[in-house]
Amino acid sequence: MKVQIITIGDEILIGQIIDTNSAWMAQQLNANGAQVVRIESIGDEYEEIQQTLDRSIANADVVLITGGLGPTKDDITKKALADYFNTEMEFHPESFERIVKIFERWGRTTTEAHRQQCYMPKNAELLFNKMGSAPGMWFEHKNTVIISMPGVPYEMKYIMKYGVIPRLKERFPMQGILHRTIRTVGEGESRIAERIEDIESALPQHIKLAFLPSLGTVRLRLTAKGKTEEELAADIQHYSQQIEERIPELIYGHDSQKLEEAVGQILKARGLNLATAESCTGGHIGHKITSVPGSSAYFIGGFVAYSNNVKVQQLGVQEHTLKQYGAVSEQTVIEMVKGTNKVLGSDIAVAISGVAGPGGGTKEKPVGTVWIAVGNQKKIVTKKLSIGKDRIKNIEYSSVQALNMIRQFAVEQYNLVTENI
Amino acid sequence: MKVQIITIGDEILIGQIIDTNSAWMAQQLNANGAQVVRIESIGDEYEEIQQTLDRSIANADVVLITGGLGPTKDDITKKALADYFNTEMEFHPESFERIVKIFERWGRTTTEAHRQQCYMPKNAELLFNKMGSAPGMWFEHKNTVIISMPGVPYEMKYIMKYGVIPRLKERFPMQGILHRTIRTVGEGESRIAERIEDIESALPQHIKLAFLPSLGTVRLRLTAKGKTEEELAADIQHYSQQIEERIPELIYGHDSQKLEEAVGQILKARGLNLATAESCTGGHIGHKITSVPGSSAYFIGGFVAYSNNVKVQQLGVQEHTLKQYGAVSEQTVIEMVKGTNKVLGSDIAVAISGVAGPGGGTKEKPVGTVWIAVGNQKKIVTKKLSIGKDRIKNIEYSSVQALNMIRQFAVEQYNLVTENI
Numbered sequence: 001m002k003v004q005i006i007t008i009g010d011e012i013l014i015g016q017i018i019d020t021n022s023a024w025m026a027q028q029l030n031a032n033g034a035q036v037v038r039i040e041s042i043g044d045e046y047e048e049i050q051q052t053l054d055r056s057i058a059n060a061d062v063v064l065i066t067g068g069l070g071p072t073k074d075d076i077t078k079k080a081l082a083d084y085f086n087t088e089m090e091f092h093p094e095s096f097e098r099i100v101k102i103f104e105r106w107g108r109t110t111t112e113a114h115r116q117q118c119y120m121p122k123n124a125e126l127l128f129n130k131m132g133s134a135p136g137m138w139f140e141h142k143n144t145v146i147i148s149m150p151g152v153p154y155e156m157k158y159i160m161k162y163g164v165i166p167r168l169k170e171r172f173p174m175q176g177i178l179h180r181t182i183r184t185v186g187e188g189e190s191r192i193a194e195r196i197e198d199i200e201s202a203l204p205q206h207i208k209l210a211f212l213p214s215l216g217t218v219r220l221r222l223t224a225k226g227k228t229e230e231e232l233a234a235d236i237q238h239y240s241q242q243i244e245e246r247i248p249e250l251i252y253g254h255d256s257q258k259l260e261e262a263v264g265q266i267l268k269a270r271g272l273n274l275a276t277a278e279s280c281t282g283g284h285i286g287h288k289i290t291s292v293p294g295s296s297a298y299f300i301g302g303f304v305a306y307s308n309n310v311k312v313q314q315l316g317v318q319e320h321t322l323k324q325y326g327a328v329s330e331q332t333v334i335e336m337v338k339g340t341n342k343v344l345g346s347d348i349a350v351a352i353s354g355v356a357g358p359g360g361g362t363k364e365k366p367v368g369t370v371w372i373a374v375g376n377q378k379k380i381v382t383k384k385l386s387i388g389k390d391r392i393k394n395i396e397y398s399s400v401q402a403l404n405m406i407r408q409f410a411v412e413q414y415n416l417v418t419e420n421i
Numbered sequence: 422m423k424v425q426i427i428t429i430g431d432e433i434l435i436g437q438i439i440d441t442n443s444a445w446m447a448q449q450l451n452a453n454g455a456q457v458v459r460i461e462s463i464g465d466e467y468e469e470i471q472q473t474l475d476r477s478i479a480n481a482d483v484v485l486i487t488g489g490l491g492p493t494k495d496d497i498t499k500k501a502l503a504d505y506f507n508t509e510m511e512f513h514p515e516s517f518e519r520i521v522k523i524f525e526r527w528g529r530t531t532t533e534a535h536r537q538q539c540y541m542p543k544n545a546e547l548l549f550n551k552m553g554s555a556p557g558m559w560f561e562h563k564n565t566v567i568i569s570m571p572g573v574p575y576e577m578k579y580i581m582k583y584g585v586i587p588r589l590k591e592r593f594p595m596q597g598i599l600h601r602t603i604r605t606v607g608e609g610e611s612r613i614a615e616r617i618e619d620i621e622s623a624l625p626q627h628i629k630l631a632f633l634p635s636l637g638t639v640r641l642r643l644t645a646k647g648k649t650e651e652e653l654a655a656d657i658q659h660y661s662q663q664i665e666e667r668i669p670e671l672i673y674g675h676d677s678q679k680l681e682e683a684v685g686q687i688l689k690a691r692g693l694n695l696a697t698a699e700s701c702t703g704g705h706i707g708h709k710i711t712s713v714p715g716s717s718a719y720f721i722g723g724f725v726a727y728s729n730n731v732k733v734q735q736l737g738v739q740e741h742t743l744k745q746y747g748a749v750s751e752q753t754v755i756e757m758v759k760g761t762n763k764v765l766g767s768d769i770a771v772a773i774s775g776v777a778g779p780g781g782g783t784k785e786k787p788v789g790t791v792w793i794a795v796g797n798q799k800k801i802v803t804k805k806l807s808i809g810k811d812r813i814k815n816i817e818y819s820s821v822q823a824l825n826m827i828r829q830f831a832v833e834q835y836n837l838v839t840e841n842i
Binding site for chain 2: 012013014015016017018019020022023024025026027028029030035036037038039040041042043048179181190191193194210212213221223276278279280281282283284285286287289290291293294295296299300301302303304305306307309310313314343344345356357358359386388389390391392393395
C-alpha cells in the first residue's frame, strides 16, 4: 500500500508551524506495513490542491490530506475536492446539530460560519471527529482512497486511529514490514560503517541498513520487508545480532530508547544513585537525566559549579589545583567528583569542566577542550574531549559523552543487583 | 523569488524524524521576502530525486535540497544531481584535506568513505560547511538556482546563513521588505491579540502582523513591503511603537534576541549575579542561562536540588517545611532562594520545585503544579503555575517563566548601574 501525504496550510510554507502531523501519520502507517512515498506541503490554494491531488492519485493507493478545513479556511479544500470529483456540496444536518449541541453546552451560539462548515462534498463518507467540529472525509476515486482530515493534531490523530487505520487495513491487506534500530554512542558514522562493512555488504536485498547520526550518537536502522512476519523477524534478529556482536561496547539501546533512559535503567538495575557537578554544561546533563520520568529513583541532584568559588566552597576543589592546572583540567574534575560524592553521599558522580566558547580559549586549552570525570569512592575515570568552536554543540556533545561515561562506568564497575541475590 | 524545498531521507517518510529543517528555512526565506511555494519530502531514491528536481525547477526560481549527503548515504543524491545536470563527479582535494586535518586534531584517521565523500559534481560551486564535513553545493541550471545541503540541522543552518541567503539576496534583488519582531513573554497568543486588536485591524494593507507562539513566549512579527526602505522603516517604527506602548510589561526583546540573553543583559547592566536552585527542571534553567556566551560574567552556578536531601543539607530547607507544606510549595521555594543566596553569596537566586509528571501528582498538587521564587536578601516574589501533563513541556514552560521572573525582579528592584553613577 503506497501512501502520499499532503498537508495544506500557508502557515507551514511561511515556517510559522512545523508539520508534525506527517511524521506521526508516517509512523502509524509504517507500523501497519504501509509505505509513505512522498510528503508534500502546499498552500491554501484551489489550483495547487487540485494539481497535487491529481499527481498523487496517479502515484499512490491512498492519499491522506490534513489541514485546510475549519471555519476560517473559506472551504477552499472542500471546494477543490468536490470539483475534482465532479460532485456538489450538500448540507449535512447531523454535523450541524452536533455543533449546535456542543455550543449550547458551552453557553454559546453558533455562527453562519459553523453552518457553512457543514456543507460536504456529496460523494464523501464522513469520519467521526470526536475532538472537533470538522469531520474527516473518505473518498473513493479510480481505485484510490482519498482521505481529508483537519490539521489540528489531536483531531487528526483521533480520526486516523478510529476512522482511517482500521478501514485501510480491511481495504488493503498489508505486506509485512519490520524495523529494528540499534542505538550507538562513542563512535562516528563512518567509523561504524567501516567496522561493519562486510556485514552491510552481505545483507540480502530485502533488508536495508540506514545510518542516522545525531550529535555524539548514531542509530543503525535495519528494515526488512517482503516476507512473512515470522521470516522477517528471524532475519532482523539474525543481522542485528551480527552487528551487535561486532560493536557491543557502542550499543546503549534499541528502537526509541534514549541514552539518558538507558543510563537510568542501568543505574536503577544496580541500585545506584548519581550526582552531577557541571561547569561548562551549566545543568544540561542534569536536565537530560531528569527529562526521563521516574529519574528521582536514581538521581540525587548536584551542583552547577559554574564559578570557581562554587567549585572551591561547595565541592572542596583546592585553590592550588585551580591555580596550578586550571579549572579545565583532569585534576579539577577528579576533585569535583570526589567532592560531590563526599558532600552528597552519592554512589557515582560525574563532573565536567571545559571551554564551551566562543571566548575563553588559550593555546593549550582551545575552545572545545572539555574534561570529564566519572567515579565512585574507589575509582575515577577521566576523559579529555577536543570538540569544536560552537558553544551549543560543545555543550550538547560533551553532555552525551558524559552520559556515556556514566553508562560505561556503571556497567564495568557494578553487577546487576539481581545477579547478587 | 519563488522557492521550492525538497527534503530527502527515508527517515522522514517512515516518521522517524520530524522535518524541522523546512520550517526553519521557510522562516528565513520569508523574512527575506522570498515565497516558499511547496515543500516536498522524498526518499533516498535516485529516480524520485530526479523527477522531483525536474518538476521543481519548472515551478521555482530556487530549489533548496537538504539531506541525502554524508559518508554513508551512498551518494545517491550527489549522483542524481550530477546525472541530472549531465556532468561528472570530480575529487575535491581541499574538502578532503580539511577532513583529514580535523580528524588529526581528534587523534583519529579518516576512512575511504571520507575520501569518497569528497567527490562532487563538476558543475557544483561548493559552500563552506564549518559545522561538518559535507559542504553545500550551488548549481545554476536554466535560470534556476539549485542548492544541496546536508540534512543535519546545524550544518544546514550554517550554510544557509553564511552561504545561501547572502548570495540569493544578490542574485534575486528582492522587493523592499522589512521585518521587526517584538518578543513577548507572560501572556498567550489570543490574549495579546485581544489587547492589540484595534491596532492590528487599523494596520495599512502593506503591513502585516504575524503571531508566532512558542512554549511560554509569543513573537509578534511586523512585515512591511512595497515602498522605499525609508518609508518602510518609518512605518514599522510607527506601528511597533503603538504595540509596544500597549503591552510594555510583556516585551523582553526584539528580532533574534532570546529571553536568556535579555536576562543576561539586564543582570550585567545592573552589576548583579545570579544563582539557581532547581528541583523539577533538573538543571534546565542553568543550561539556558549558560547557553549564552559570556554568562560567567553574571552567573555563579547553583544547585540541582532534585532530592529532598539536597534541599535540606545544601540549602537549609527545614525538614518541617517539607513535611508540612511539601517539596512543591511556596514555603519550600522561598527557603531554597534564601538558602542559595546565603550559601553562594549571590545577589539574586531563583528556585523552582514542581510536579513535572507523568507520575507524582495528587489531588491538591496535580501534575503540572510548579512553584517558582525569585529574590534577594530583602525581597522574594513567588508564582504558582498550573501547566499540563507533558513532562518535557512542563520543564520547558516553567523554565521560561522562571527566566521571566528573574527579568522582572531585576528590572523592578534594581536601577541600571550607569544611572547610579
